[in-house]
Amino acid sequence: MTGQRSRVPKTIRENLHFLCAEIDGQLIQLEAFFKEPTAATARRIQDRAGYAHNLKSRILAACVRQMTGAKKNNRKHITLRSLELIASDLQRLSNLARQSLHHVERIETFETLEPQRYPAIVKRVRSGVASIEQALTDSDSELAIEIGQLQDKIEADYRKLFKIYTKEMRNPDIRPADIANSLLVASEIQRMGDSLKSISEALISANIGQAVNFERYFALQSLMSDLEGPVGNLTVETIAETRSGSSISAIKDRKTEEVAAVFKDGEKSKVKEERQGVKSWHSIYPGLAPKILSYEKRNQSAALLIEHLPGFTFEHIVLSENDALCATALNRLTRTLKDVWKQTRAQEPAELGSMQQLAKRLGEVRRVHPEFQDRKVSFSGESLPALDKLIEQATEREANVPAPFSVYIHGDFNVDNIIYDPGEDRIHFIDLHRSRYMDYVQDVSVFMVSNYRLQVLDRDTRKRIMNVSQDFYKSARGFARKQGDATFEYRLALGLARSFASSTRFIFDKSHARRMWLRARYLIEQALACPPGGEARFRLPMKELFVD
Structure with a gap:
């Protein structure tokens, strides 16, 4: 090159x-x-x-x-x-x-x-x-x-x-x-x-x-040679840098500016997981994941050349497109998810483990937000238990309330990992290295909070974000009821708590992070207040949660 x-x-x-x-x-x-x-x-x-x-x-x-x-x-x-x-x-x-x-x-x-x-x-x-x-x-x-x-x-x-x-x-x-x-x-x-x-x-x-670094250049050079046409006509443009350290770039035709493929590289184990995740989706539910055009590994790094998917990320649609397109995309997303969940349903129960996940991430959160260090909380003269203690208690409760079945989930269901193609009215998933059989509440909670944490202050956009979260929740709840999943809302409360609290490590705005942190605590308190054995009667206070 x-x-x-x-x-x-x-x-x-x-x-x-x-x-x-x-x-x-x-x-x-x-x-x-x-x-x-x-x-x-x-x-x-x-x-x-x-x-x-x-x-x-x-x-x-x-x-x-x-x-x-x-x-x-x-x-x-x-x-x-x-x-x-x-x-x-x-x-x-x-x-x-x-x-x-x-x-x-x-x-x-x-x-x-x-x-x-x-x-x-x-x-x-x-x-x-x-x-x-x-x-x-x-x-x-x-x-x-x-x-x-x-x-x-x-x-x-x-x-x-x-x-x-x-x-x-x-x-x-x-x-x-x-x-x-x-x-x-x-x-x-x-x-x-x-x-x-x-x-x-x-x-x-x-x-x-x-x-680029040395490893990335050799991988890029090798993978670009697999594309049709002369390599000299291709240019490389950064799309994103992931939090896991991977880089994502678009390979474009120099003359037409059309994207020929997407290049993703990073730590070999992460890229290998991504490749395996894509393969799994192709065998389990064809059409959702992009095609892998080529794969290259070198020393401790690896790279993928992935099919370019037309359309917009869900994040872009929520923030930048009109209400009609947003509603259409959400409708297609919820219908697609329900179909995936039905087709991949396995009878083996699944443990969400959201409180264990949160406990592991508290250190990262508090390095970004030292003000969230665990200490005694007082309110109106009453001493409240520390959050770490609440998480410990909620871990025990959660272990006794598994999902009644497993489905194949995305595993990192953020709004920027979902692509909607308006021309074909189709949903695609990307960044699939965490896909596995699991409680579908994992994807539901991550999607809802990834909408909430979008750092946009515009009043109309915040209202749209809230509506998307509410409508998505109603769709998932409807699926749960039809499938006889009585404890869906209880598990979702803990899943949302995990996502609200752990996501603050990506939020610099102190007031926005604090709102998310307090919501996490509130949800854990509500889950613990529910009498053991009464989880099926638990109801989420959605209007209070997703209103700023």
Whole structure:
């Protein structure tokens, strides 16, 4: 994926040229020092620290000026961010050169360092620096890859040195301090390889207009070759960054702007779960999940090329489309869900375990909202039990009220994981790595709270959100009654409590988070107030819950 010639602003291009030349000059001095250590050579490197810093600062300042008005994820913005990273890593090479000299100064017997091994390693670093400008100007990703691959060679050099030094630790004639400082020198040089890899990734990101790392680029390159048509006609555009660390991008035709496929990558275990989830849906209920066009794994990461699904996410419909489309989409969603639940119903009871889930997530919630730390609550002179104690009591109650049957659920049924295609009047599910047989209340509660937590203050939109939640609840309740699920509302109360409380870790607005937190406590209190054995008579106070 080698792109067109890069258009780098003249000021940045000139300062980058001077910075590369400056770093090369310092590395030449470092190489000379290892061949013949003199105080004058070391001083020349130490005295030039300010030059690299000033050039980097000029590049960063120019990038900031250029980024004014640029959209966050467009090609210009990504190129400028990449240039900032390249400049910072180039200066880091200068810092590492000086730090290595600080360690050398503490070595009494210079031969302990095995200095003859270092010039070749420094020369590798210099070759990487020498290729930066060409890789950027020509948008040459292959050359950028070669720069990054120098890290592997430098790492191999480091391991050899490490082996030598650790072996010398057993030599009583060598000062332990000399060995320790030699290891520190080797470590600084090893980190130069890390900087070259970072520069390589920044160059690739600038070239293809998409923030990538080494693993992601190779996966993207491999999967894009599976698509029909020339790869050169395709562009990559970020769609989303998931909370689990995955990245989602659209592969578009450069000329028509039509989306050819969706690229998703991340931690191998998560992507593998996503792939398995899609496969399961295809076998259990065909047509809901997108098709997987290709799969690639590399080291600890993996990637999927997924069929692009036409339509809108449910979040977009609720926030941006008209009432008629919103009502149509909700109607199709509830009908689809009921059909899925009927067709996948299994007689095995299912435990929701929402209170156990909440207990595990309290730490994350309180790191974001320390004000939710468990403490005694007083109201009108009465001491109320702490929330943690309520959750503990509710866990025991919930274990005795399983769902009477299991169905196949989405598992992460947020409004941005549901797509409605108005043209075909069809629902599709995405992000399926948590799909499994479970209590359907899990999906019901997550969907309802994912609507509520949308951070929109517009009065009409908030009213629509409330109506969607209420109508969805009524549909799910109707299904439960027809299926003879008497404890649906009791389990839903605890499921909603879990979703309200745990979702606050994604909410920065303190007042909105507090409203959700108090609703969670209220629901748990209501569930505990219900006499044991009376769960079938429990009724949710929906009007109070979903009104701001």
